[in-house]
Each structure stands twice: as C-alpha cells, then as structure tokens.
Amino acid sequence: MTNRAVSRSNQSNAEQFKQSFREEAREIVADLETALLEMSKDSSDPELVSRVFRGLHTIKGSGAMFGFEKLAAFTHNLENAFDQVRGGKLQMSSELIDLTLAALDQIRAMIEEDLSSSTADPAACEAVLVKVQKLCGTQTSVAAPSSAPVEPAAEPTGAGPLRTWHLHFAPGAEMMVSGANPLLLLRELRQLGGLSARASMAAVPPLGDLDPERCYVAWDMVLATASGPDAIRDVFIFVEDSCELIVEPATAEPVLNGTISSEPDAQRRSDARDAGAPPPESGERRATEGRRFTDNASTTASLRIPAAKLDELVDLVGELVTVQARLSEVASNSTDPNVAAVSEEIERLTASLRENSMNIRMLPIRATFEKFRRLVHDLARDLGKQVELTMEGADTELDKTVIDQLGDPLMHLIRNSMDHGIETAQKRIERGKRPTAGIHLSARHAGASVLIGVSDDGGGIDADAVRNRAIEKGLIPADASLTQAETFALLFRPGFSTAKEVTDVSGRGVGMDVVRQRVESLRGSIEVASQPCQGTEVTLRLPLTMAIIDGLLTSVDDAYFVLPLAHVLECVELTRGDVERANGKQLARVRGELVPYIRLRRHFDIRTAPPAVEQIMVAETSGGRFGFVVDQVLGNCQTVIKSLGRFYRSVQAVSGATILGNGAVALILDPERLAQDAVRAEQRNGRGRASVAPGNRPGNSFNFKALGGSGSAGPGSSANV
Numbered sequence: 001m002t003n004r005a006v007s008r009s010n011q012s013n014a015e016q017f018k019q020s021f022r023e024e025a026r027e028i029v030a031d032l033e034t035a036l037l038e039m040s041k042d043s044s045d046p047e048l049v050s051r052v053f054r055g056l057h058t059i060k061g062s063g064a065m066f067g068f069e070k071l072a073a074f075t076h077n078l079e080n081a082f083d084q085v086r087g088g089k090l091q092m093s094s095e096l097i098d099l100t101l102a103a104l105d106q107i108r109a110m111i112e113e114d115l116s117s118s119t120a121d122p123a124a125c126e127a128v129l130v131k132v133q134k135l136c137g138t139q140t141s142v143a144a145p146s147s148a149p150v151e152p153a154a155e156p157t158g159a160g161p162l163r164t165w166h167l168h169f170a171p172g173a174e175m176m177v178s179g180a181n182p183l184l185l186l187r188e189l190r191q192l193g194g195l196s197a198r199a200s201m202a203a204v205p206p207l208g209d210l211d212p213e214r215c216y217v218a219w220d221m222v223l224a225t226a227s228g229p230d231a232i233r234d235v236f237i238f239v240e241d242s243c244e245l246i247v248e249p250a251t252a253e254p255v256l257n258g259t260i261s262s263e264p265d266a267q268r269r270s271d272a273r274d275a276g277a278p279p280p281e282s283g284e285r286r287a288t289e290g291r292r293f294t295d296n297a298s299t300t301a302s303l304r305i306p307a308a309k310l311d312e313l314v315d316l317v318g319e320l321v322t323v324q325a326r327l328s329e330v331a332s333n334s335t336d337p338n339v340a341a342v343s344e345e346i347e348r349l350t351a352s353l354r355e356n357s358m359n360i361r362m363l364p365i366r367a368t369f370e371k372f373r374r375l376v377h378d379l380a381r382d383l384g385k386q387v388e389l390t391m392e393g394a395d396t397e398l399d400k401t402v403i404d405q406l407g408d409p410l411m412h413l414i415r416n417s418m419d420h421g422i423e424t425a426q427k428r429i430e431r432g433k434r435p436t437a438g439i440h441l442s443a444r445h446a447g448a449s450v451l452i453g454v455s456d457d458g459g460g461i462d463a464d465a466v467r468n469r470a471i472e473k474g475l476i477p478a479d480a481s482l483t484q485a486e487t488f489a490l491l492f493r494p495g496f497s498t499a500k501e502v503t504d505v506s507g508r509g510v511g512m513d514v515v516r517q518r519v520e521s522l523r524g525s526i527e528v529a530s531q532p533c534q535g536t537e538v539t540l541r542l543p544l545t546m547a548i549i550d551g552l553l554t555s556v557d558d559a560y561f562v563l564p565l566a567h568v569l570e571c572v573e574l575t576r577g578d579v580e581r582a583n584g585k586q587l588a589r590v591r592g593e594l595v596p597y598i599r600l601r602r603h604f605d606i607r608t609a610p611p612a613v614e615q616i617m618v619a620e621t622s623g624g625r626f627g628f629v630v631d632q633v634l635g636n637c638q639t640v641i642k643s644l645g646r647f648y649r650s651v652q653a654v655s656g657a658t659i660l661g662n663g664a665v666a667l668i669l670d671p672e673r674l675a676q677d678a679v680r681a682e683q684r685n686g687r688g689r690a691s692v693a694p695g696n697r698p699g700n701s702f703n704f705k706a707l708g709g710s711g712s713a714g715p716g717s718s719a720n721v
Contacts, residue, residue, distance in 0.1 A: 021066045024237070025111050028055045029104055030371065036097050036104075037373045043092040052100070053082040058234045059107065061188040070120075071110040077129050078103055081136050096135055098381075101374065103128045162193070162224050163249065165232060170203075170218035170244040182215055188235045193225030222250060307400065310361060317357045318548055318640035322659050324350040325637070329661030354548055354638065362544075363403055365443050365452075366394035371407075372414055376439060379418045386425050386436040387418060396443035398450045398544050402522055406452065406542075409515040413454040413538055414439060416512065421458035421536050431533060433457065449524075449566060450544055455537035461530040463487045470496070488528045492516040523655050525621075525672050551639040551658075553666065554617065554630040556601050557608045560666035562639050562658060563628065567619040567671045571633055574614040588616055588627055597627030598678040600669075619671040626675045641668060653677050 032055045039048045056079040064072035078100060084090035106128065109120040167189075171182050189195050197219050204216040223232065229247055236245055324346055331343035369391050380387040417439055425435035442453040463484055470476045470490045490496055494513040519526055524542040543549070543564075551562035572590055574597075587594045597616055601608070616627040641656040648654070653674040654667050 018066050021062060021068070022111050025059055025063070026108075028059055029108055029111070030367070031055060033101065033104055033374050034370055036100055037377055039092065040094060040097050040377065043094075043097075046086070049082060049085050049092065053079065053086055054231055054234050056082060057188075057191075057231070058237055061184070061235055062237065064184055068110065071107060074103070074110065074120075074125055074129070075107065077132055081132050084136055090136060093135075096132070099128055099131050099135075101377075103132075162226055163228075165223045165225070165229070166246075166248045166250045167221040167223060167232070168218070168244070168246040169221065169236070171215040171239070172242040172244065173214055175215065175239055175242040182217070182219075185235055185239070186219065186221075189221065189223060189232070192227045192231060192235075193223055195221060195223050197221040218244075310400070314357055314361060314548075317354050320350055321354055321548060321638050321640050325659075325661035326663070327661070351638070358399075358548060361400045362397040363400050364395045364397050365403060365406070365450075366391075368403055368406055368410070369394050369441050369443075372410065372441065375411065375414060376418070379415065383418060384424065385418065385422055387422060388436050388438050390438060390440045391442070392440065393443040394441075396445060396450060398443075398542065402450075402542055402544070405518055405522060406540075409518045409540065410441070410452070410454060412512065412515050417454065417456045417458065417536065421456045421460070423459050445544075446541070449541050452540040452542065453537055454540075455535060457535040460532045460534055460536055461488065461491075461528070462532070466490055488530070491528075492526070520673075523670055523672075549639050549641065549668075551637050551668065552617065553634040553637045553660070554600075554615070555632045555634060556604070556630050557606050559604065559606060560634075560660060560664055561600060561630065562637065562666050562668045563617055563619060563671065564668070565636065567621070569618045569620055569625065572616050572618065572627075574616045574629055576612060590616075590618060590625075590627075593625075595625050595627050597629050598674065599629045601629070601631075603674070603678060621672050621675050626671065628669070628671070628674070639666075639668060 032052055035048050035051045035055070039045065039052070042048070056075050060072045060075040060079055063069075063075065081090060081096065081100075085092050085096075090096075102124070106120045106125050113119050169182070169185070175182070186195070186197060198221070200218045200220065201216070203218060204210075210216075225232070232247055233240070233245075236243065327343050327346060331340045334340065373389055376387055376389040379385075422437040422439075423431070423433075428435055428437060438457050440453070440455045442451075442455070444451050466487050467476075467482065467490075470487075470493075471478050471480075473496065475490060475493060475496070476482065492512045492515065496512070516526065519540055519542070522542050524540055527539045527541070528536065529539075530536040543566075550565040552565050552568050554561050554563065570590075572588070574588060578588060582588070586597050586599070588597055589595075595616075595618060599610075600606075601610060611631055614629050614631060615633050616629050617633070618625055618627050637660075639658045642658060643656055644651065644654065653670055653676075655670045656668045657665050658668060660666055
C-alpha cells in the first residue's frame with residue numbers, strides 16, 4: 001500500500017471515530033439538558049449536580065482527544081463551575097442553570113461545525129464564560145486556546161471520602177488510528193485526584209516489527225479520589241471498545257507522587273495487586289478488548305447502526321416481500337406439492353424477517369418528548385408565564401421515519417399553546433386556577449396507529465374570535481353557518497392566525513399549516529377538542545410504520561386497490577335490491593346503523609358495469625364509518641408501500657402503490673382522504689351535504705373533513721354522500 005493510500009485510510013478512520021464522538025456527544029448534551037431542567041425544579045439534588053459535572057467532564061476530555069480543542073477549552077470553564085458546586089464553594093442558582101443551557105447551544109454548534117454551516121458564536125461563548133467566571137469569582141482569560149488546558153496534578157476532587165483504585169490501561173491495536181491520545185486520558189485521570197502511574201514496555205516489539213500507528217505501552221496506575229468508579233470510567237468512555245481497562249478497589253496505601261514512571265521490564269499487572277489487593281469487585285472491573293466483566297446481554301448486544309443502512313435493510317425486505325408474493329402466485333398455479341411447500345416456508349420466513357426488521361426501526365418517542373422540556377422552559381421565561389411540562393407514554397414505540405417528522409408539528413403545537421392558550425399567572429389565579437399552567441404530552445397505541453396528544457389547561461379556543469377572523473380574511477362569508485369542528489378547521493388554513501400582532505413566537509399563520517401538511521404527509525389525521533377556560537387537546541393519529549403494512553386486497557373490474565387492514569372493520573354485501581331500497585342515496589344499513597358509502601368504480605371513473613353483488617368495505621375514519629364499494633375482496637396481503645413520484649403528489653387519496661405477485665400494480669388507498677374527496681366532489685355537484693350524526697363524534701372535536709368547509713359523514717346520517 002502506498003503512503004498516499006495509507007494517509008487516505010488514516011483520514012477515513014479518523015473521521016469515522018470523530019463521527020462516533022459526535023454521536024456520543026449529542027447524547028451527552030441531551031442528557032445534560034434534561035438534568036439541568038430537572039435541576040431547575042430541585043437544585044438541591046447532589047446526584048443531578050454530579051450528573052452534569054460528569055457529562056461536562058466527559059465532553060471536555062474526549063473532545064480534546066479527538067481534536068475538538070475549542071470545544072474542550074470552552075467546556076472546561078463550565079466544568080470548573082459545577083466542580084465548585086459539588087464542593088460546596090458555589091451555590092446552585094437559576095442563573096447558572098440558564099447560562100449552562102445557553103452554553104449547551106454553543107457546544108452543539110461546536111460539535112457540528114465540520115458537518116454543517118452552523119458555527120458557534122464567539123461573542124455568545126465569551127459572554128457566557130464571562131458570566132460563569134463572575135459567578136465563580138475567577139478572573140482567568142475567556143479566550144479559547146488552541147488546545148485543551150493542560151493542568152498540573154490535581155488535588156483529589158469530588159465530595160465524600162477518598163478511595164484508592166488500581167487501574168490497568170492498555171490501548172488496543174486500533175485506538176491510535178482513531179486519533180486518540182493515551183497521554184490525554186492520563187491527564188484527565190490526574191484531574192480526579194492523586195495519580196501514580198507506571199508504564200510497561202514489555203509489549204514493545206523489535207524495531208523491524210514496530211507499527212508506528214500502534215501504542216504498545218500499557219499503564220498500571222494507583223488513583224486516590226473521592227470520585228466513584230463511574231467517573232473514572234467516563235474518562236475512557238470514547239475508547240472503551242478499543243482498549244483493555246481494569247478498575248479495581250485497592251486497600252493498600254498508594255504512593256501519590258503524581259508522577260508517571262517507565263519500567264521496560266515491568267509486568268503488565270502492578271505489584272500492588274499481588275501484595276494483598278482484594279479480588280476484583282464484580283461491579284468495578286472491565287474485561288479485555290474494552291468489554292466490561294459486568295456487561296450483560298442487554299448491553300453488550302447493542303450496536304450503533306447508521307440510519308441509512310437500516311433504511312436499506314427495510315428496502316431489501318420490502319423487495320423480498322414482493323418476490324415472495326410472486327412465488328405464492330406461481331405456487332397457487334402449480335400442481336407440484338414441493339413448490340407449494342417451499343412457498344409456504346418462504347412465506348413464513350419472510351413474514352418473520354419482515355416483523356423483525358420493522359421492530360428494529362421502532363423507537364420510543366421519549367427522546368422526541370424530552371427535547372421539548374427546553375422549549376417550554378425558554379418560552380415560559382420569554383413570555384413571563386409559569387408552565388410545567390408533563391409526559392405520559394414516553395416509552396411508546398413507532399417507526400423511526402414517523403418520529404423524525406414529528407418534531408416540527410409538536411413544536412408548533414406547543415408554541416401555539418403557550419402563546420395563545422395558556423394565561424398569565426395572574427389571570428389564572430383570577431379564574432380560580434393554580435398559577436402554574438400545565439402542558440401534557442401523551443402517546444399510546446391504538447391498533448396499527450399511535451395517538452400523540454398535546455393538551456393544556458389554558459383558556460381554550462375562542463370559537464367566535466376564530467370565526468370573526470376568518471370573515472375578516474374573506475375565508476368564509478359573514479352569514480356562513482359553521483359547526484364547531486368546521487370552525488376549528490379554520491385554524492389549519494395557510495396564513496390564518498387570531499393574533500393581533502406578529503411576535504417571535506407566533507402570529508404569522510404558518511405553524512398550524514405546517515402541522516396539517518406534515519400530518520397529511522404521514523397519512524395521519526388530527527382531532528381538536530377544546531372547552532372555554534378549561535383547555536385544549538390536539539390529538540395526532542399516525543400510522544405505526546411507513547414502509548410495510550398489512551392490507552386488504554380488492555378489485556374493481558381489472559383495477560386493484562389495497563385498503564390498510566387497520567382501518568377496515570368488516571365486509572358486507574351490497575345487492576341491487578339494497579341500492580333500490582335506498583332511493584338513490586348511497587347509504588347502507590349495517591347492524592342497525594346507516595353507513596354512507598363511496599363507489600370506487602365511480603370515484604376512479606371506471607366505466608364498466610358492476611356485478612350483481614358488490615362488496616362494501618366498512619372502514620373507520622376520523623369522521624366516523626364510511627363504506628367503500630368494490631367488486632371483489634381478494635384477501636389479506638403484506639403491502640410494500642412505493643411512492644408514486646412527484647408527478648402524483650397532488651393525489652391525496654392514494655398513499656402509494658405496490659406490486660402484486662402477478663406483476664400488476666395496486667393502489668394503496670387512504671380512507672381518510674378518500675372520504676374527504678368524495679364529500680367535496682358531491683358538494684361541488686350540488687348533490688347534498690354530509691354531516692356528523694349526533695353521538696358519532698364529540699361536538700368539540702375536529703377532523704379533516706372540515707378543512708374545506710365540509711362536514712363529515714357517519715352512522716345514522718340521513719344526508720346524501
């Protein structure tokens with residue numbers, strides 16, 4: 001391999017490990033933010049202080065090791081402040097919490113500087129450090145040095161009695177390739193307390209066999225510190241998988257001279273361990289090659305996989321599902337029992353593979369919920385309101401693709417709630433409420449969907465103000481008669497806002513339109529429930545997955561359609577006699593209730609005669625039950641959703657398409673949009689108006705049927721569809 005090739009390989013490896021640092025650092029910053037927000041409620045919890053200190057210490061030490069010198073220098077000053085808090089020299093205050101939160105914004109920017117156009121603001125960084133140093137009573141320079149600060153041997157830090165630890169640290173073969181510097185790790189250890197270290201050169205090979213990119217030196221160390229084993233391990237957190245590390249409690253008194261000595265013939269284990277040190281405690285030791293002895297299956301079996309590779313896996317499973325459907329089609333037309341047996345076995349394996357691959361994509365929504373604690377905290381401060389964020393069902397899992405697109409809708413709903421819905425503390429007291437308002441995020445499964453709720457106990461939606469604003473903007477005539485659901489639907493119109501003036505938080509009429517567009521793109525629906533002076537609840541109903549769904553395959557003439565199985569309630573026959581008895585109205589009586597139905601033949605302009613007996617697929621939508629009339633129901637199918645492309649992006653009633661086993665293309669229908677389109681089409685033709693029957697949906701709920709000024713049909717409705 002040429003020197004140039006080696007250089008490119010080294011650069012690639014270094015960038016790979018820097019990316020690994022970024023991923024770990026993002027998680028640490030998110031955890032720091034959560035801990036700080038919890039600390040704003042209970043600043044006396046010493047565990048929270050230690051949690052923040054350890055996180056800052058880890059980012060500082062590991063950042064310097066991977067070349068993020070500016071990040072390390074900036075974080076060092078924050079770490080000093082929380083070290084003083086731990087030692088009782090500095091009182092925890094809301095000012096320090098707010099400064100640290102502001103610092104985390106700059107730390108995020110420093111982490112991403114090489115990947116995006118966003119960079120840390122030097123003026124903001126300096127302002128934060130000046131204020132932090134003023135709180136700490138220090139007068140050191142705030143300019144970020146070119147490298148992380150090098151400190152002399154530190155006095156033992158932390159709170160509590162001193163403990164002595166024996167450490168054995170041997171860098172792995174790949175550790176130096178990642179850009180890690182073992183000496184920087186030892187320097188970080190010295191900041192925890194008194195450190196005595198001895199370098200072993202026993203593993204150094206002859207000069208001809210020496211690999212210049214590998215560290216052959218191992219260290220046996222004795223550390224006296226008040227910090228616990230977790231703080232010691234945090235020093236090695238970013239190299240734990242590429243080194244050998246053993247941490248053992250010691251009983252013998254160490255020699256704390258703060259030096260690092262070199263003994264070429266030293267053994268790889270320190271003599272102190274042989275002189276009476278106790279056996280390793282199970283909770284305080286690590287195995288070779290970066291593995292902990294205490295690691296159980298649940299931790300060692302975890303892998304960090306790029307999202308792109310996971311998406312590629314799901315795409316391949318989707319292709320396999322399509323091929324399996326073709327095989328089943330061939331097997332059904334074959335008289336060979338062996339072909340049928342193989343087809344059934346492959347179908348079983350494919351279903352299992354599909355289920356497992358989809359489960360891999362399922363993630364808890366907790367991380368998405370948690371990031372809004374900071375938003376609520378900052379907005380409450382800016383708006384002068386007292387707000388508490390609570391969560392329920394944060395462990396509810398849904399597809400990663402859905403989670404990735406939930407951030408913006410939830411952000412706009414929370415901002416809208418805090419600006420328009422929640423009152424000031426004084427106004428809440430006048431209304432007999434507690435001064436601190438509440439915003440509640442919830443998530444729960446409902447069949448093949450997940451319900452995401454955003455509720456508050458504020459003033460509710462003023463329906464009259466919404467109506468008057470819509471008349472001012474010319475969205476509705478002054479004499480329009482709107483239901484409450486139709487009134488709430490106006491909030492989701494582009495550019496609509498009831499705010500008197502535009503602020504930094506809201507007033508431009510963009511936020512709720514973004515919510516509507518994003519939920520529509522996810523094939524979801526929205527419901528709004530509100531009571532004056534009691535609060536508002538917005539519920540997003542979203543599919544669990546966006547890749548592969550269970551569907552019901554139907555046909556109309558030679559066209560194929562798939563309805564998501566999660567929406568379908570039952571299938572009933574529709575005869576010509578039933579049509580005649582309805583007197584021209586597209587209504588069917590199902591189990592004593594009138595259900596409006598939509599003929600797919602007519603909706604998709606299929607100009608052939610229907611069979612004598614048709615089938616009605618009764619599906620549940622946010623507006624109630626709708627029927628979809630088809631010629632035949634062909635059975636269940638696993639459906640791989642394929643996009644129709646940008647040329648069909650305006651076709652809302654079709655979610656996508658799939659390829660059947662016989663090579664034909666089947667359209668995947670969206671019952672929500674299909675019912676909406678049918679209602680609007682009938683209104684344009686002047687053939688009637690559908691409305692919600694009493695008891696079908698709550699009178700204060702909203703659904704997308706109302707978006708275009710139309711109602712929604714449900715059981716018991718006597719109007720044409």
